[in-house]
Amino acid sequence: MEVSAIRNIAFVGHPSSGKTTLVDALAHLVGASDRKGSVADKTSICDTEPEEQEKQHTLQAKCVHAEHGGHVWNLLDTPGYPDFMGDTISSMYAADLVVGVVSASSGVTFNLRTKIGTAVGLGRGRALVVTHLDAENANFDELVAELRTRLGEACVPVQIPDQSGPGFSSVADVLADESSEWRQALMDAVMDACEDEGLMMRYLEGEPLEHEELVRELPRAIAAGSLVPVLACDPERDIGVAETLAFLASFAPCPVHGKRFEAAGEPVEPEPDGDFLGVVFAVRSDAHVGRITAIRVLRGTLSSTDQVWNGEGKPEKLGGLFHLVGGKRRDNADSASSGDLIAFSKVENIGHGDVVVLGGSEAPEVSGPPLPTPMVSLAVEPKSRSDEQKIGESLAKLAAEDPTFRYDHVADTRQLVMTGMSDLHLQVIESRLKRRFGVEIETSLPRIAYKETVSKPSDGHHRHKKQSGGRGQFGECYIRMKPGTKGSGFTFVDKIVGGSIPRNLIPAVEKGMREICAGGVLTESVVVDVEVELYDGKFHAVDSDEASFKTAGGRSFKDAFAKGGPVLLEPIMALEIHVPTDDAGTIFSDLTSQRRGHVVDQESEGDGSVTRIRAHVPLSTVQTYHRDLKSQTAGEGFYTMELQQYSPMPSNEQQKILKEIGRTHGEE
Numbered sequence: 001m002e003v004s005a006i007r008n009i010a011f012v013g014h015p016s017s018g019k020t021t022l023v024d025a026l027a028h029l030v031g032a033s034d035r036k037g038s039v040a041d042k043t044s045i046c047d048t049e050p051e052e053q054e055k056q057h058t059l060q061a062k063c064v065h066a067e068h069g070g071h072v073w074n075l076l077d078t079p080g081y082p083d084f085m086g087d088t089i090s091s092m093y094a095a096d097l098v099v100g101v102v103s104a105s106s107g108v109t110f111n112l113r114t115k116i117g118t119a120v121g122l123g124r125g126r127a128l129v130v131t132h133l134d135a136e137n138a139n140f141d142e143l144v145a146e147l148r149t150r151l152g153e154a155c156v157p158v159q160i161p162d163q164s165g166p167g168f169s170s171v172a173d174v175l176a177d178e179s180s181e182w183r184q185a186l187m188d189a190v191m192d193a194c195e196d197e198g199l200m201m202r203y204l205e206g207e208p209l210e211h212e213e214l215v216r217e218l219p220r221a222i223a224a225g226s227l228v229p230v231l232a233c234d235p236e237r238d239i240g241v242a243e244t245l246a247f248l249a250s251f252a253p254c255p256v257h258g259k260r261f262e263a264a265g266e267p268v269e270p271e272p273d274g275d276f277l278g279v280v281f282a283v284r285s286d287a288h289v290g291r292i293t294a295i296r297v298l299r300g301t302l303s304s305t306d307q308v309w310n311g312e313g314k315p316e317k318l319g320g321l322f323h324l325v326g327g328k329r330r331d332n333a334d335s336a337s338s339g340d341l342i343a344f345s346k347v348e349n350i351g352h353g354d355v356v357v358l359g360g361s362e363a364p365e366v367s368g369p370p371l372p373t374p375m376v377s378l379a380v381e382p383k384s385r386s387d388e389q390k391i392g393e394s395l396a397k398l399a400a401e402d403p404t405f406r407y408d409h410v411a412d413t414r415q416l417v418m419t420g421m422s423d424l425h426l427q428v429i430e431s432r433l434k435r436r437f438g439v440e441i442e443t444s445l446p447r448i449a450y451k452e453t454v455s456k457p458s459d460g461h462h463r464h465k466k467q468s469g470g471r472g473q474f475g476e477c478y479i480r481m482k483p484g485t486k487g488s489g490f491t492f493v494d495k496i497v498g499g500s501i502p503r504n505l506i507p508a509v510e511k512g513m514r515e516i517c518a519g520g521v522l523t524e525s526v527v528v529d530v531e532v533e534l535y536d537g538k539f540h541a542v543d544s545d546e547a548s549f550k551t552a553g554g555r556s557f558k559d560a561f562a563k564g565g566p567v568l569l570e571p572i573m574a575l576e577i578h579v580p581t582d583d584a585g586t587i588f589s590d591l592t593s594q595r596r597g598h599v600v601d602q603e604s605e606g607d608g609s610v611t612r613i614r615a616h617v618p619l620s621t622v623q624t625y626h627r628d629l630k631s632q633t634a635g636e637g638f639y640t641m642e643l644q645q646y647s648p649m650p651s652n653e654q655q656k657i658l659k660e661i662g663r664t665h666g667e668e
Contacts, residue, residue, distance in 0.1 A: 003270050004254045006072045006339040008296075010091040010124075012115040013101035015080030018131035018235060020046050020058050022101060022244075023077040025235035029245050030068035030075075032325055036238075046077040048327030051431050059428055060401075061087040061282065063294065063341055065323035065331065071249050074341040082111055082638065083422040085372050086404035087282075090352065092119050093369035094281035094296045094341060096260065097222070097252045100128045104138035104164065108150045110580060110610075110636035116151055117606075122369060123260055125222040125253040128155060129244060130232045138164040144230060150609070151228065156185045158229040159243060171232050171240040175214065190217045192226035215250070223253035255339030261298050263355075263364040268298045270338040276300030278342075278356040279366050285397045286345075287436070294324060294343040295356050298366070301337045302344075307359035312349050315359025319346025352403040373640050374404045376626050377419040378426055378443040387439045391416070394437035398429055405429060412449035412526060422626055445623055450525040450657070451569040451646055452561075457482040460560025463538075464552040475548035477501070477509055478536040481560035484529040490517045491531040501537040501549065508546040509534055509553030516554045521561045522568060523661050528646075530564075532557065567648045568657060571619040574644040576612065577629070579637035584611040586632055595621035596650075616644050620653075 011019045020039050027045050028036040037044040042053045046062040057080060064075040076095055078088040092098050098119035100112055119126050128151075130143060140161050147155040159171040160180070174180045187209050194200050194217055203209065209217075221227040231247060233240030259267035263277060282294035302308075304321035321344050322330040336342035350356065353368035382391045395407045395418065405425070407418040420426045426443070433439045458481050466473040484491050492510045501509070517527040537552070575597075579587050581604065591597035597617035605612050622641065629637045649657065 001067070001070075001072050003256055003272065003337070003339045005070060006074070006254055007097070007248060007252050008074045008076070008095045008255070008339070008341060009097045009099055009248060009252060010076040010078055010088075010095035011099045011101055012078050012088055012092065012112075012119070013080060014103065014106060014109045014111045015057055017080060017101045017103040017106070017112075019080060019101045020044055020077050022129060022131065022233070022235040022241070023062075023064060023075050025238060025241045026073075026075055026245055027064045027066065027326070029242060030066040030073050032064050032066040032073075032075075045326035045329075050435060051428050052327075057081065059084055060327075061091045062327050063091075063282075063324040064326050065341065066325070069249055072340060080111070081424065082114070082635075083420075083425040084404075085115075085421065086402060088115060089118055089122075089369050089371055090281045090403065092122055092124055094294075095124060096255055096257065096339075097248075098122075098124045098126050099248075100126065102128055102130050102143065102147070103132045104130055104140065104143055105132045105135045107143060108146050113150060113609075114638075120225065123258065125225060125257070126228045127222065127248075127252070128228060128230045130161075130230065131234065133161050133164055133168045133232055134166050134234055134237070136165060138168070140164045140232065147230060150607075153185075154189055154226055154228045155230055156189050156227060157182050157232075158186065158247065159231045159233075159240065161232045161240075168234060169239060171243055173243065175211070178211075186227070187214060189227035190214060190221040193217070193221040193224035195220070218251045219253050219257055222251060223257035261296075262367045263298070268366075271299055272301055272337040274299040274338070275361060276302055276306075276356075276358050277364070277366070278302065279368070280350055280352055280354045280356060281341075282343075283351060283400050285401055285436070289319065289330075289345045291348060291397075291400070292343050292345050293347055293350055293356075294341065297336050297338055297340050297342060299338050301335055302342065302358075303335045304333065308344075308347060308350075308356050309359055309361070309363060316347050318344040320344060351400055371403050372421065372638075374406055374419045374421050374425075375639065375641060376422050376426060377417050377446050377623075379413075379415045379446040380407070380418050381416070381442045381444075383440040383442055387441070390437060390439050391433075391441070394433055394439050397437075398432060402429075410446070410449065413447040415446055417446045422630075447661075448620055448623075449571065450523060450649075452520055452522050452525050452527045453529045453567050453569060454481060454483055454561060454564030455567050455648075456565045458560045458564035460556040460558075460563065462552050462555035462559055464548050464555065466548075467543075472540075472543040473545070473548040473551075474538075474540040474543040475505070475550075475552035476538040477534060477549070477552045477556040479556050479560055480533040480535060481557070481564050482531050483564075484531040486529055488529050488531070490514060490527065493531065493533040495533050495535040496537065501534070501539055502544075505539065505544065505546060505549045506534065508549040509537075512550035512553030512555075513557040515550075516557045516561075521558055522566055522658060525568070527561070528569070530561075532560070568654045569646040570649045570653075572616050572644045572647050573619050573622060573641040575615045575617055575622065575625075575639055575641045577615070577637060577639040578605070578610055578612050579629070579633050581609055581611045583633045583637065584613065587613060587629070587637070590628070590632065591615050591617060595625075596653075597621070617641075618649075620657075 024037040076091040277299040278295035284292040307315040355363040463476040600614040602613040
């Protein structure tokens with residue numbers, strides 16, 4: 001089928017806006033399912049995961065492929081919760097059109113605005129579908145006005161409901177109604193993207209567009225973003241669904257509209273006969289077929305008998321080539337050409353955003369989507385010893401599926417830590433671990449990796465003497481300690497003269513000190529930025545050995561450290577917070593008065609409805625910040641954070657931490 005016949009469409013929106021219900025209705029119309037699925041009765045073609053059916057929300061993006069009416073359809077249903085934004089962005093990246101589904105009951109939410117803004121950043125055409133028009137509080141005209149205010153005047157209705165409220169029963173086509181009040185706005189939006197100078201001149205001279213001219217220019221206008229068509233339907237009652245499908249068939253941008261992908265800095269032309277080039281937008285793990293990799297074919301044709309380069313630069317034969325049809329079904333395919341979405345199995349070491357080429361070809365760099373950074377972390381421990389062997393491999397498989405889920409063994413705290421977008425995200429990960437792999441875990445807040453140092457010079461001494469019959473142990477060290485330069489770690493200076501400690505035993509002294517630095521003195525935190533000078537000592541010709549001086553060195557270090565004004569250094573995070581402007585004052589006050597934070601700056605974004613706040617805040621006060629921010633902004637705020645620096649902890653806070661996790665000086 002021609003590239004121009006392909007329709008790759010991602011449906012995005014707020015939770016409960018009706019995305020999945022609409023995709024189910026469209027899937028039934030295009031023949032992807034024998035009956036229209038339902039989220040409520042757990043028959044949706046998309047929501048097939050047990051976690052999705054339990055919560056009645058999409059938690060993982062699904063692709064519904066079908067061929068109908070002379071078109072190839074790839075309908076991408078995405079999660080509504082922002083907790084799973086990585087899947088949503090990946091789906092938008094793979095699509096040519098992003099359809100925002102807007103509930104007439106809830107209006108234009110911050111969540112929807114964020115996703116449509118992401119689509120703009122990706123250069124994708126947009127459309128909007130209004131659902132729940134049969135609600136008592138629904139008002140289509142007021143909603144359109146809000147859309148035009150919040151998302152721009154490019155939003156123009158192309159379908160008008162006969163009425164809002166319970167009596168809603170049909171939609172009218174603005175394109176077919178030359179008397180419609182919206183026709184002029186529609187023509188203006190279309191002409192903003194017109195590249196036909198003759199047509200543009202005629203229009204500027206006051207000559208209206210002919211119907212055929214309007215129809216011809218519409219897809220280009222949508223692809224360019226000068227027109228964001230607004231449609232209306234009720235997928236529950238099948239009102240306006242067929243009209244929505246017909247509009248998308250006629251006017252949705254196809255792969256030849258615009259330059260949405262770049263390879264090596266150059267636009268990729270979707271030529272079916274070109275060298276094959278694809279990019280991964282989804283990875284899934286299936287109990288029966290193993291790893292499933294979904295790609296957008298950017299150029300050329302992929303055959304089921306081809307070999308592709310894996311992530312290690314080795315050719316690998318495809319385990320199978322197929323189109324994804326919802327959450328469970330896969331239809332075998334012999335080949336896939338430019339513009340299509342296709343999946344294959346059993347090719348390892350290819351992940352999200354990776355470029356796919358045929359074996360023997362060189363893979364160019366393809367620009368990928370900007371994915372959100374996960375911020376919420378939990379320490380993980382398997383419940384049983386048998387699960388210790390499986391947990392690493394199981395977490396790796398889940399991380400391969402989800403670009404916003406990570407796990408890591410943190411050396412400083414000796415903990416296994418998993419990181420995701422929210423508590424809900426990590427709860428779903430925990431559920432999948434148990435259901436798919438039989439691994440049960442216990443979670444807790446991760447320990448904070450503090451550091452220890454000294455604030456003033458000091459002297460230290462220790463004599464290690466042990467006699468228990470036979471050969472004894474003896475070693476004595478005198479040291480001077482002082483704060484080192486920031487970032488210097490531990491510096492050992494040998495100032496021994498006159499042989500008070502034999503040369504061959506001095507390395508043992510340093511080793512003892514380094515072991516103390518690694519394990520900490522105040523807590524189990526690494527000691528940094530100290531300089532130690534070993535200037536004197538004593539030894540015994542028979543009893544002194546490396547073990548004796550290792551012990552003496554470590555204990556003299558502890559002695560000097562305790563006298564040197566020991567300080568706990570805490571991690572300070574750089575936060576960038578995006579919140580509705582109405583909530584900015586509350587967030588500012590909370591950061592400065594409750595979290596020991598320092599606001600660096602704040603500024604308005606876009607139309608002023610969102611404020612960006614930058615602040616430096618101790619990690620100990622923001623480990624559960626996602627919960628508080630969600631509560632303070634009705635779920636509309638989000639943030640990113642990264643380590644800014646380590647700073648001395650205030651004395652009163654240090655005493656609290658030492659009381660909680662500190663240990664007695666000299667404790668072995």
